[in-house]
């Protein structure tokens with residue numbers, strides 16, 4: 285892969301094979317974090333890396349959001365959304381991505397969610413687009429997320445990774 289950088293004269297470009305869940309990814313200043321279809325909680329680890337390193341920009345396209353789907357076991361007022369497997373799966377995937385957006389907002393990012401390619405190309409086509417705008421932490425957002433987790437009884441990795449930051 286290093287050959288690609290050389291071929292196009294990108295002298296500062298380096299490819300490193302790492303496990304986002306446990307390896308030290310980079311120790312310099314981080315301007316931007318991009319993820320494309322990083323499986324399940326791998327997206328959460330990458331977003332956590334971006335938050336901890338105060339990356340100015342984040343472009344993240346999540347994929348395979350299984351965590352909430354596997355852990356949620358009561359639906360409260362939204363229990364009908366958990367009755368049928370395919371609906372539950374999609375509902376939990378959307379809940380996962382909105383959780384991620386909310387956590388980024390709690391850390392001072394302005395966030396929008398966009399469809400970055402047509403559904404015909406990939407059903408996993410929601411991009412979380414974020415820019416760090418304020419440095420103040422918003423505890424109210426976290427309290428609200430904590431209530432969701434308590435009331436609906438599920439786990440969400442980015443929440444777990446950032447709740448004590």
Ligand SMILES: C[S@@+](CC[C@H](N)C(=O)[O-])C[C@H]1O[C@@H](n2cnc3c(N)ncnc32)[C@H](O)[C@@H]1O
Nearest residue numbers: 302303304305306319320321322323326329347
């Ligand atoms: C669905 S593929 C997407 C590949 C490519 N980004 C794309 O969109 O075509 C998921 C990728 O996430 C990577 N991945 C999953 N868990 C990871 C982890 N813990 N650390 C680093 N990469 C991970 C896999 O190696 C795989 O390349």
